Amino acid sequence: MKAYEKNIRIVEPYVPGEQPQHKVIKLNTNENPYPPAPGVKEALEKMDADRLRLYPDPEASALTEALAKYYGVGKNQVFVGVGSDDVLSMCFLTFFNSDKPVLFPDITYSFYKVWAELYRIPYECQKLDENFRIVKEDYYKENGGVIFPNPNAPTGLYEDIRFVEDVLTHNQDVIVIVDEAYIDFAGESALKLIDRYENLIVVQTFSKARSMAGMRIGYAIASPKLIGYLNDVKYSFNSYTMNQTSLVCGAASVKDEEYFRHTVKMIVDTREWAKKQFEELGFRCLDSGANFLFVTHPEQDAKELFEALKEAGIYVRYWGSSRIEQYLRVTVGLREEMEILFRFLRNKIIN
Ligand SMILES: *Cc1c(COP(=O)(O)O)cnc(C)c1O
Numbered sequence: 001m002k003a004y005e006k007n008i009r010i011v012e013p014y015v016p017g018e019q020p021q022h023k024v025i026k027l028n029t030n031e032n033p034y035p036p037a038p039g040v041k042e043a044l045e046k047m048d049a050d051r052l053r054l055y056p057d058p059e060a061s062a063l064t065e066a067l068a069k070y071y072g073v074g075k076n077q078v079f080v081g082v083g084s085d086d087v088l089s090m091c092f093l094t095f096f097n098s099d100k101p102v103l104f105p106d107i108t109y110s111f112y113k114v115w116a117e118l119y120r121i122p123y124e125c126q127k128l129d130e131n132f133r134i135v136k137e138d139y140y141k142e143n144g145g146v147i148f149p150n151p152n153a154p155t156g157l158y159e160d161i162r163f164v165e166d167v168l169t170h171n172q173d174v175i176v177i178v179d180e181a182y183i184d185f186a187g188e189s190a191l192k193l194i195d196r197y198e199n200l201i202v203v204q205t206f207s208k209a210r211s212m213a214g215m216r217i218g219y220a221i222a223s224p225k226l227i228g229y230l231n232d233v234k235y236s237f238n239s240y241t242m243n244q245t246s247l248v249c250g251a252a253s254v255k256d257e258e259y260f261r262h263t264v265k266m267i268v269d270t271r272e273w274a275k276k277q278f279e280e281l282g283f284r285c286l287d288s289g290a291n292f293l294f295v296t297h298p299e300q301d302a303k304e305l306f307e308a309l310k311e312a313g314i315y316v317r318y319w320g321s322s323r324i325e326q327y328l329r330v331t332v333g334l335r336e337e338m339e340i341l342f343r344f345l346r347n348k349i350i351n
Contacts, residue, residue: 014114017317025340027331028315030153030182030292032211034263037256040212040249047248056244058235063242066251067219071191076224079231080250082241084181084205084218088147089115091201091220094233095175096121098144105134107324109153109179128155128323132286132294136163140170149179151186151289154317154329158186158289161193168197175226177201184209184264185271186289191221198223208291209264210253217242217250267291271332277342281349292331300349302326312344 017029035041064078071078081087092115096102101124104112116123126138132155139146146167151158168176178190180202190202201222207213220230234241253260275285275293283295296302306318306328317329332338 011118012114014111018315020315025314025333025337027333027337027341028317030208030331031213032208032263032267032291033334033337034211034266036211036249037253037259039252039256043248043252044245047245052244056240056242056247058239060242060247063217063247063250066254070254071221073194073221074224077194077221077227079220079227080242081218083207083216084179084203085111086241087203087218087220088177088179090230090233091177091203092116092119092121094229096145098174100142100144102145102147103139103143104147105152107132107155109149112147133157134159136166139167143171143174145174145176146171147177147179149181150190151182153181153290154292154294155286156288156290156292156294157286161188161190164190165193168193168200172199175199175201177203180204181208182290185268185291194221194223198225201226206250206253210260211263212249212253215246215249217246267332270335270338274332274338281345292329294327294329296326302328308348309344314341314344
């Protein structure tokens with residue numbers, strides 16, 4: 001080791017799902033199989049490239065205003081970033097500065113641990129129960145903050161708003177972040193609680209239900225006070241996180257409610273149909289409130305299945321980590337893509 005290496009921040013990075021450059025059936029990173037709303041394409045076509053010589057609006061007003069209007073909150077209650085990964089990372093930096101550990105589930109979005117390590121935030125993972133449910137009482141002890149996804153990933157399990165409120169009532173002295181990347185496929189959002197809990201932050205994204213993972217847009221909604229703290233950190237870091245194209249396309253997406261509802265419904269319908277197909281093949285599927293299914297088969301080794309699927313050009317996600325080594329996470333794609341998946345599985349399992 002070179003002397004200078006002692007002063008390097010060594011981190012174990014998050015490992016994203018593969019993005020193969022050749023054509024495959026891609027059910028591994030929870031992207032939406034439908035294109036973004038037609039208005040997004042129109043906005044892109046109308047964009048003037050000359051405009052790109054200027055810096056974008058540092059306040060990202062076009063987008064924060066569209067979101068504020070959509071959710072019926074003040075513009076000063078919305079914070080936008082480069083995907084919810086950027087927003088969440090900024091939240092860790094801004095709000096998790098206690099000596100006490102931040103609490104999150106042991107099986108969850110693996111980026112939480114990476115940010116905690118990166119920013120040297122103490123953390124403690126709380127074990128999901130044997131049915132992979134979050135045990136809310138585990139979050140009632142003293143802590144430096146709480147974060148969990150709802151629905152949780154990669155389990156897909158959704159907890160209702162009373163559950164979220166129970167966690168909040170027991171954690172009034174710390175910041176509670178609910179990562180709602182998949183909420184549109186599930187049910188009621190914790191946004192309903194924003195006015196009553198000044199310490200609650202709800203984070204959502206355009207990557208899943210809004211079909212815009214490639215655009216990188218995420219946002220937090222919270223009390224004006226917390227959004228103010230987030231903005232102070234952002235302006236100490238990079239004033240222009242949101243590029244001009246994202247601002248315009250994001251605002252266009254929010255304006256097309258009908259398309260949004262329609263595509264979300266199609267995915268939910270395909271998900272419920274796919275769950276039955278998996279079960280007919282002997283898989284156990286957790287109830288999903290997301291755009292993916294978390295599945296296991298009593299007689300099929302998950303890793304072998306993952307590799308066989310990949311060989312056949314069907315990509316799903318496999319971690320092989322403790323407690324979930326026999327599980328696969330399968331994104332809900334188009335009905336036609338799912339048919340190809342089930343044809344493969346039927347051949348493999350029944351023959
Ligand atoms: C996909 C995902 C995110 C990040 O999404 P972005 O593309 O960065 O907006 C955050 N949290 C969870 C739980 C996710 O699944």
